[in-house]
Every structure is written in structure tokens, then in C-alpha cells.
Amino acid sequence: xxxxxxxxxxxxxxxxxxxxAMRIGTLAQDAGVRVRFRPFLLGPIFKAQGWNTSPxxxxxxxxxxxxxxxxxxxxxxxxxxxxxxxxPVSAEQFxxxxxxxxxxxxTVG
Numbered sequence: 001x002x003x004x005x006x007x008x009x010x011x012x013x014x015x016x017x018x019x020x021a022m023r024i025g026t027l028a029q030d031a032g033v034r035v036r037f038r039p040f041l042l043g044p045i046f047k048a049q050g051w052n053t054s055p056x057x058x059x060x061x062x063x064x065x066x067x068x069x070x071x072x073x074x075x076x077x078x079x080x081x082x083x084x085x086x087x088p089v090s091a092e093q094f095x096x097x098x099x100x101x102x103x104x105x106x107t108v109g
Contacts, residue, residue: 004016005034011042013089015056022079054088 008024010017028035058061067083074081
């Protein structure tokens with residue numbers, strides 16, 4: 001019986017996608033699960049909400065909490081942390097080679 005497949009939807013520039021992406025391979029392998037990486041862009045979703053930037057910039061308290069949470073989570077997981085400047089970074093610069101990758105069968109595990 002083939003291993004179950006987990007569709008992992010992520011945005012290359014998402015702070016919380018970073019935490020998940022850095023751990024998913026090992027966790028999936030340990031659980032006997034294959035991972036199908038499914039990139040997407042948050043920017044168009046934000047624009048559909050009428051936002052021209054990240055909600056972490058639009059709502060300063062939310063942004064401060066996110067940065068603090070990310071810094072603590074990275075320290076706990078022993079992951080490198082560097083706050084991007086400017087933020088948000090446009091993920092489109094990273095996705096040029098992945099157009100259509102949502103249909104790809106790239107897996108880990």
C-alpha cells in the first residue's frame with residue numbers, strides 16, 4: 001500500500017510557512033507520509049481582501065506579536081531567524097520556476 005500523501009500548501013515568503021517547511025520533511029518521514037509541495041501566493045488573497053500589504057503591517061499589534069512568536073519559535077526549533085527588510089518580500093521572485101508546481105509530484109518521505 002502506498003504511503004499517504006500530505007498536500008503542503010505554502011507561500012515562499014510566508015513567515016509561518018517557513019516554520020512548517022523547515023520541519024515537514026523529517027516529520028513526514030518519521031510518520032511514513034509523503035509530502036506534495038503546493039506553492040501558492042498570498043498576495044492575490046490579500047488584494048482580494050482590499051489589502052495592499054501583509055495584515056502584519058496593516059495591524060501593528062498583530063505584526064509585533066507575529067515577529068515575537070516567530071523569533072521564539074525559531075529559537076525553540078533551532079532554526080535561523082532574520083527579519084526580512086523590507087517586509088513583506090514578494091514571493092513572486094521565488095515562484096518563477098515553480099509555476100504549475102502545484103501539479104508536480106515532488107514529494108519527501
